[in-house]
Amino acid sequence: MRETGSDVSAAKLFLLGALCCGAAFAHVGSPDVFYQGKAGAYPLLVAIRPPEVIPGVARIEVRSLAPGLQQLQLTPTPMTGEAANHPPIADIAVQSPIDPQFYEGSLWLMQMGSWVVHIHATGPAGTGDLVVPVPAVATRIRPMNSGVGYFLLGMMVFLVTGLVSIAGAAVREAQLEPGQPSPRWTPKTLLTMACTAAILAFALWRGNIWWAEDAAVSQQRLFKPLGISARMTDGDHAEFRLNDPGWLRLRRLDDLIPDHGHLMHLFLVRWPAMDQVFHLHPDQTATGFFDLDLPPLPAGEYRIFGDIVHENGFAETAVGQVTLPDLRGKPLVGDDAGGAATSDLGHGYRMIWQHDATPVTAKGVRLFSFAILGPDGKPVNDLQPYMGMGGHAEFVKRDGSVFAHVHPTGSVSMASVAVASPEQMAAMHETTVGPVVSFPFGVPAPGSYRIFVQLKRAGKVETGTFDLEVK
């Protein structure tokens, strides 16, 4: 372990260490995958709802954003490795009889790790393909509902009682000639019933142990998010460290690949007001260690969200929190951005969220559209790509249970797409942006959210802040 800080005692930061919540991988508390892209000539909006358990069944919803599509074929494979080269036969997505541009399907994800769904579109404009990365992890052991529990308990009592009685009857009467009167309880009968009961009790006891062992194995396999801790090492210089709580052996920390040119996208959000947000990019100095000169920021408790991608395309978000003092800091440079949460960008400019009166509902897929208005009240036309994308948006729930980093292409990490299909990734880089930038996303649960939107114009990344109530 590196102890560069000769000044641990002088450190102004300390790790609280608590993780925000249990279910998290590519994002926090937002397991569904949203993706917007083109399969050949056909623009598609895809939502994939991964299962809570693996192996399990993922539900897939696809909306064709233009008419004419005739058929969609869906095929899941692991993203990398030998199995990626041997797909099963494709499933035909079912077209909605009410909405002909809406298709549904379901696919089995057989093992934990990084998967990809291949979408093959067919229509009058020929065929086209789209790949959508999907992380497959077990996130929850569903408890048994009381109805099933009482039924099984009742049946267990019934079956045990029945078998003990059957054993008694077998000894007492089974070998009597028909019509011969049945004897009363004999010691042999009682002994047989007692032995049967003892054997069943032993079997149930062993079965219970077996069940508990299986449950423990499943518990161990549940996804455990990486933790991230921070400490000041020298002035405004901070060191971030990834902490693996112990999940599967397949998770490593020395296999990170760059996403938009950075090994980590680090978000600092002042908590609980969420009035300061920073999107930073620390440099990796050793396996699991990252360094960064922090920008000027006010004191307070900050939530840390660190987005990383492994070489197999598996994306996850490390979570932690830290208490910071007032920092004079270094000016933001490169792709780093952030500051006070506001939509007033100064000099008469402001960022707006274009939406109608339709309420946002949980799980519903929609496009969240934003633009920057100039002093004349009209959308500016000089938006620029920000790290190859039209913009970046972060959806953060006020209770800290949800954090999702979304692009105009959706919630999928671009590095994951690059692993799955370098050609598709190359086609995704945006060279022209706006004036309206839209993010496809489905808010995972009801509650109060804050949306941080980052758009770039005139060489500067502007951060707008919006509040969202989800019913």
Add this chain to the structure above:
Amino acid sequence: MEATAMSTAAAFPSSRPRTGPQAGTQASAIESAGIPWYIWLSVAGVTSAVIGVHWDISWHRSIGRDTFWTPAHIAIQLCGIIAGITCGWLILGTTFTRSALREASVNVLGFRAPLGAFICAWGGFTMITSAPFDDWWHNAYGLDVKILSPPHVVLALGMVGVEIGALVLITAAMNRAADRLRNRLELLFLYVAAMILVVLMVLVLEFTHRVYLHTAICYRVISMLVPVTLAIAWRSTRSRWSATIVAGCYSAFLLALLWILPLFPAQPKLGPVMHEVKQFIPAGFPLLLIVPAYLLDLLRARVPGWSNWKLSLAGGALFVLAFVPVQWYFGTFLQSPRARNWFFGSIYYDYFQSPKSFAATYRFVSFESPAEFRTGMALALCCAVVSIWLGLGAGDWLRRVRR
């Protein structure tokens, strides 16, 4: 209660009032109508389960993905439903009507019916119980994370319950019957015993694949499960060829699967697909159990007065000494190019079978040292002896069952 009695009266014809232990008269009154409907239905249930199990295994080897409602699963659950309804009806009818069967019934928790009906019903209810348990298990821990899971064991216990129940139901009727009816019931008994053997062999399928035929563990598990079944058939029936018939039915059943299943198209729906599969993949060629079974029948005919222990020692040794060399060299044949055809079935691979696997490269698994192999074979011999002894004991008990 009266309504039940009225509605079931037609299905359970009245008998004379009970007059005491007049065994012959009672038996003829009960069995005069031939093989009862409930025996046919219980045999149908057993057959449905056994077909369903092999169909399901083939489904997982050829298609992979399934739901609760696949035909194979329905065939398995049909066994529980048939057994539960049939024997539930039989129990209610025997309990609440003046059925002739009442005289040949046992009392379980205040209800009356033949012992086999209670065992069958217990198995059926156990199978039905496993369905919601398995459904919850899949939702909680994943779809078929492993085959040997608690709900699957509950299902298997229920299935075995139905099969043993059917066997006892037939046994009681068989032991009360005479002449031609007894012969017909004996054939049904041997058929159900063969189905039980098929299911027992499913439990050890992993160790009896052709690539394991040169390991001791293969012969050890076979020696544990096969002789007990053959010995039960020996003692429970009067047929001179009981063991041969059981082994013959087992072989015929598996050969039918081997030749019929590939006639139906199938495509893998799970990846990775390492082999192109176009049809259902059957289980392999049956084990040559017919050889030791035939020799055991010859032995029994020559030593009618031997005690159970003496017969167990001789029978166990004969089983191992006859079966191991025959199956060993047949295993070599199954790995050879001459067996790579539809008849012997060495051409079929699971869709997920690696091209480098033992099965795909026709190599034998070899993980036992020479010492372990010798010990394993000695254990196989011991297992065969004990297995026959247990079977003889169970057969002796079954031979006396009247109700």
